[in-house]
Amino acid sequence: AQSVSQHNHHVILSEAASLELGCNYSYGGTVNLFWYVQYPGQHLQLLLKYFSGDPLVKGIKGFEAEFIKSKFSFNLRKPSVQWSDTAEYFCAVNGPPGTASKLTFGTGTRLQVTL
Amino acid sequence: DGGITQSPKYLFRKEGQNVTLSCEQNLNHDAMYWYRQDPGQGLRLIYYSQIVNDFQKGDIAEGYSVSREKKESFPLTVTSAQKNPTAFYLCASSMRTVLYGYTFGSGTRLTVV
Numbered sequence: 001a002q003s004v005s006q007h008n009h010h011v012i013l014s015e016a017a018s019l020e021l022g023c024n025y026s027y028g029g030t031v032n033l034f035w036y037v038q039y040p041g042q043h044l045q046l047l048l049k050y051f052s053g054d055p056l057v058k059g060i061k062g063f064e065a066e067f068i069k070s071k072f073s074f075n076l077r078k079p080s081v082q083w084s085d086t087a088e089y090f091c092a093v094n095g096p097p098g099t100a101s102k103l104t105f106g107t108g109t110r111l112q113v114t115l
Numbered sequence: 116d117g118g119i120t121q122s123p124k125y126l127f128r129k130e131g132q133n134v135t136l137s138c139e140q141n142l143n144h145d146a147m148y149w150y151r152q153d154p155g156q157g158l159r160l161i162y163y164s165q166i167v168n169d170f171q172k173g174d175i176a177e178g179y180s181v182s183r184e185k186k187e188s189f190p191l192t193v194t195s196a197q198k199n200p201t202a203f204y205l206c207a208s209s210m211r212t213v214l215y216g217y218t219f220g221s222g223t224r225l226t227v228v
Contacts, residue, residue: 107157
């Protein structure tokens with residue numbers, strides 16, 4: 001079965017600091033990868049996704065993520081965070097084949113950005 | 116506007132009672148999902164349905180049941196057999212492929228006392 005690990009449970013950064021949130025998955029074959037964000041009191045929203053092609057994908061609000069197949073990783077980055085980025089971030093993976101459209105989510109990382 | 120509606124937003128039930136959570140979508144999505152969100156545990160899949168009249172168990176299906184009689188609707192029943200039902204429940208939908216990701220509802224917070 002697929003598993004997804006997010007090792008950073010709670011991250012506190014000052015505004016303008018750079019962000020990198022880790023995501024590792026277990027299945028070594030073809031996967032589809034996602035990052036979702038949950039702002040306080042709001043729905044989960046899609047930040048970005050990777051299916052194929054360029055392993056560096058750009059999403060909304062200045063976020064990007066890099067797929068490194070050899071490391072089974074899909075880390076989320078942002079060069080300069082804003083107070084409004086305070087939220088919980090979830091990595092999700094679709095795969096292996098046979099799992100149809102099912103997504104497996106990580107445990108989430110709570111990001112707190114201070115002024 | 117297209118989206119997913121979950122109702123109610125807050126639900127209180129006595130221990131030993133079954134309770135049904137509603138999820139309706141008007142996105143014409145084929146697939147629908149129920150996740151449970153607990154602090155520090157992320158989202159865990161309860162049940163999912165790829166097509167009307169068909170559904171599969173997720174990772175934590177015990178104590179839950181679902182039906183998919185209509186494309187738009189995927190209600191979740193939390194039965195008295197669920198040992199720890201107090202949680203935040205999220206419904207989502209997608210096209211049959213996951214190419215565009217999921218659309219999530221706003222969730223139902225169930226408290227069993």
